[in-house]
Amino acid sequence: MYKYSDTDKKIIASRVKQFENQVNRRLEGKLTEEEFKPLRLMNGLYLQLHAYMLRVAIPYGELSSKQLRKIAFIADKYDRGYGHFTTRQNIQFNWPKLLDIPEILHELSLVDMHAIQTSGNCIRNISSDHLAGLTLNEIEDPRPWCEIIRKWSTFHPEFSFLPRKFKIAVIGCTKDRAAMMVHDIGLRIIKRKNQVGFEIFVGGGQGRTPIIGKKIRDFLPKKDILNYLEAILTTYNQEGRRDNIYKARIKILVKELGIEKFRSLVEENFSKLSNKELEIDDKSIKEIFGFFRLPPLKPNTNQMPFKKNQEYQYWINQNVIPHKIQGYSIVQISLKAPKKPPGDATSNQMRALAEISDKFSFSEIRVTHEQNLVLPHVSNKELFNLWNQLKIQNLATPNLGLITDTICCPGMDYCALATARSIPISQKISSHFNNYLKQEEIGNLKIKISGCINACGHHHVGNIGILGLDRKGQEFYQITLGGSAKEDAAIGEIVGPSFSKNDLIDAIEKILNTYKKHKINKSDDFLSVFRRIGIKEFKKDLYDNFTKKA
Amino acid sequence: MIILQKKHEHKNHYKQIIEQDFLEENIRNGSILSISQWREAKHIVQEQKIDVAVEFSSNACSLSDKDEISKAAMVQINFETFKDGRPFTFAKMLRKKHNFKGELRATGHVLPDQFIFLIRCGFDSVEIKEEDRDIWLELLEIDEGLYYQP
Numbered sequence: 001m002y003k004y005s006d007t008d009k010k011i012i013a014s015r016v017k018q019f020e021n022q023v024n025r026r027l028e029g030k031l032t033e034e035e036f037k038p039l040r041l042m043n044g045l046y047l048q049l050h051a052y053m054l055r056v057a058i059p060y061g062e063l064s065s066k067q068l069r070k071i072a073f074i075a076d077k078y079d080r081g082y083g084h085f086t087t088r089q090n091i092q093f094n095w096p097k098l099l100d101i102p103e104i105l106h107e108l109s110l111v112d113m114h115a116i117q118t119s120g121n122c123i124r125n126i127s128s129d130h131l132a133g134l135t136l137n138e139i140e141d142p143r144p145w146c147e148i149i150r151k152w153s154t155f156h157p158e159f160s161f162l163p164r165k166f167k168i169a170v171i172g173c174t175k176d177r178a179a180m181m182v183h184d185i186g187l188r189i190i191k192r193k194n195q196v197g198f199e200i201f202v203g204g205g206q207g208r209t210p211i212i213g214k215k216i217r218d219f220l221p222k223k224d225i226l227n228y229l230e231a232i233l234t235t236y237n238q239e240g241r242r243d244n245i246y247k248a249r250i251k252i253l254v255k256e257l258g259i260e261k262f263r264s265l266v267e268e269n270f271s272k273l274s275n276k277e278l279e280i281d282d283k284s285i286k287e288i289f290g291f292f293r294l295p296p297l298k299p300n301t302n303q304m305p306f307k308k309n310q311e312y313q314y315w316i317n318q319n320v321i322p323h324k325i326q327g328y329s330i331v332q333i334s335l336k337a338p339k340k341p342p343g344d345a346t347s348n349q350m351r352a353l354a355e356i357s358d359k360f361s362f363s364e365i366r367v368t369h370e371q372n373l374v375l376p377h378v379s380n381k382e383l384f385n386l387w388n389q390l391k392i393q394n395l396a397t398p399n400l401g402l403i404t405d406t407i408c409c410p411g412m413d414y415c416a417l418a419t420a421r422s423i424p425i426s427q428k429i430s431s432h433f434n435n436y437l438k439q440e441e442i443g444n445l446k447i448k449i450s451g452c453i454n455a456c457g458h459h460h461v462g463n464i465g466i467l468g469l470d471r472k473g474q475e476f477y478q479i480t481l482g483g484s485a486k487e488d489a490a491i492g493e494i495v496g497p498s499f500s501k502n503d504l505i506d507a508i509e510k511i512l513n514t515y516k517k518h519k520i521n522k523s524d525d526f527l528s529v530f531r532r533i534g535i536k537e538f539k540k541d542l543y544d545n546f547t548k549k550a
Numbered sequence: 551m552i553i554l555q556k557k558h559e560h561k562n563h564y565k566q567i568i569e570q571d572f573l574e575e576n577i578r579n580g581s582i583l584s585i586s587q588w589r590e591a592k593h594i595v596q597e598q599k600i601d602v603a604v605e606f607s608s609n610a611c612s613l614s615d616k617d618e619i620s621k622a623a624m625v626q627i628n629f630e631t632f633k634d635g636r637p638f639t640f641a642k643m644l645r646k647k648h649n650f651k652g653e654l655r656a657t658g659h660v661l662p663d664q665f666i667f668l669i670r671c672g673f674d675s676v677e678i679k680e681e682d683r684d685i686w687l688e689l690l691e692i693d694e695g696l697y698y699q700p
């Protein structure tokens with residue numbers, strides 16, 4: 001894992017001091033709320049429905065047990081004993097007090113963590129593949145590149161007051177587990193003629209105008225990555241719209257100019273403004289990669305233990321995947337236990353997990369964009385033992401990738417912008433489809449739920465997307481079908497008129513019936529069926545029955 | 551208002567031209583011109599070898615090579631709001647693309663928290679209220695000069 005250098009530590013410490021100064025000036029009235037807002041946002045501090053919300057960065061989703069313990073400590077001391085893992089590999093605290101924030105930031109800095117650039121109109125926390133460095137078909141580990149980009153983007157003097165927020169994701173193989181195609185910039189490490197470099201996408205995003213990123217570069221040599229990112233950001237900072245907050249993201253600029261014109265502006269900046277000092281030499285690449293080496297795993301022939309315990313076997317089936325080193329497994333921990341808000345973990349769970357990771361996974365934990373956690377390096381022979389310990393903490397729900405593994409935003413329960421609740425919807429789904437065999441029969445299916453058009457719950461890219469709406473004070477839910485956040489990224493299509501909360505489960509059942517009717521075999525999952533038969537069939541089954549009966 | 555150049559304080563030597571109609575007669579050392587006035591009068595500036603400033607608004611930061619901005623003594627960028635980040639990029643362009651070597655000054659709605667960013671992007675000075683001096687200097691003080699970017 002990456003370890004802070006002295007410079008990193010000093011930079012973070014001086015930021016804490018600066019923020020303390022800003023909080024004091026705000027409390028003394030020397031900063032207006034309007035002036036304070038972008039400053040606090042740059043430190044991850046939102047004003048929410050009930051209280052402030054602090055969003056802490058987990059760069060590229062990687063946590064040590066020590067950091068997780070600190071998060072648990074903060075949850076207990078300054079919040080209500082829990083935290084919420086988000087779709088951008090951050091963790092949010094929903095109830096901190098403004099006066100406590102500098103102290104919280106100080107506590108975080110003691111374990112090399114911070115809340116810098118987790119909100120505001122700047123370059124946000126860099127996100128990545130939660131299986132980075134763990135799979136065989138990877139071209140290169142994306143995390144060192146995330147770290148290089150994290151540094152470059154932190155307190156960037158030129159790009160801290162952009163037209164709008166800016167999100168970058170980096171992946172290292174053809175599989176996309178980071179929703180890279182719906183980021184402002186998506187980077188994929190590729191190999192061409194034995195040279196490793198980046199394929200670059202730009203202008204993807206969700207929110208009220210969902211767009212899949214467009215390719216701006218087929219191949220960029222590694223050493224140029226920061227200069228190329230600067231060229232894109234320079235173009236965006238100059239040309240991006242500032243007259244209308246809904247049109248300020250880079251996706252709108254790319255759409256309005258067209259990718260060709262946008263590319264030519266970027267390429268011109270790239271050729272004219274590139275700075276030798278931003279080129280990354282082999283020595284520093286090597287140095288950074290040194291931080292991300294695997295722990296000392298010894299290949300062996302241990303198999304996953306078989307036990308006559310159904311629940312355990314379900315969990316092995318669903319949540320455990322092989323590590324690239326033989327004899328080890330990657331254990332995925334679902335934060336979608338029945339009746340729990342998706343992505344929430346209590347401080348007790350966090351402490352227990354920290355200990356479990358010390359015992360079984362070299363003190364390493366990963367956070368996924370699907371609001372789950374990962375123990376990256378578990379010896380096969382420990383799996384049953386591990387499962388027992390997870391089970392005590394309610395952390396062994398066997399539903400990874402299944403219908404109850406929903407992504408869900410905080411919605412009306414916490415969020416000031418919400419038009420409907422979203423957490424109760426995911427809870428309804430998880431109680432209704434609680435049975436593992438039923439879920440397994442349905443197969444891979446991603447349901448994603450947002451409480452308003454801002455799409456924090458990724459509904460546009462859900463295989464089934466659910467969007468909460470307000471219709472004359474009543475909560476209604478619009479369903480989209482066929483979205484995907486993976487390498488075959490797609491924006492879902494609206495299936496038809498929305499449903500009330502009470503009719504929603506029934507509607508989902510009908511959609512599943514259509515799917516089952518057309519499913520050919522076990523590996524024919526929801527998305528492939530949808531792509532084969534199109535939305536019409538679903539529409540017909542969902543809305544026509546009713547009129548036929550009448 | 552005072553001018554801060556890093557931690558040093560100056561008086562402002564530049565003034566807006568009030569009489570728009572007689573640009574050529576009115577122009578003198580220390581005049582502040584809009585970009586269109588500059589386009590009209592830059593030959594006089596060169597002939598008479600005088601120092602003038604060209605002013606931009608943060609929402610109209612654009613230039614062409616023909617403008618020969620490098621011949622102006624000062625460029626002043628007025629922030630309509632501190633949230634408008636275009637001047638940071640414009641400063642880079644002035645320095646790197648337009649070869650501007652003179653004084654670059656920020657005016658208008660700028661926050662002391664942006665002081666270091668301004669300096670690092672190529673600004674030399676800021677115009678601020680006298681009573682804000684201490685906050686600006688304090689934030690300059692807190693900065694330890696450690697950055698991730700060149």
Ligand code: HEM
Pocket residue numbers: 046048053085086087088092164182183184204205206207208249408409410414415416417454455456457458
């Ligand atoms: C609770 C407080 C939150 C507020 C006020 C908030 C606000 C917003 C807003 C206004 C947007 C739309 C931005 C745009 O389209 O330009 C947005 C997008 C987004 N938010 Fe949130 N959000 C919150 C929580 C969350 C949480 C908990 C997550 C993760 C589960 C999240 C992840 C995202 C993502 C992934 C997007 C889409 C980014 C895109 O447009 O490409 N947000 N949020």
Ligand code: SF4
Pocket residue numbers: 409410411412415416417418419450451452453454455456457
């Ligand atoms: S999608 Fe809407 S309701 Fe949900 S967190 Fe984002 S802004 Fe709030």
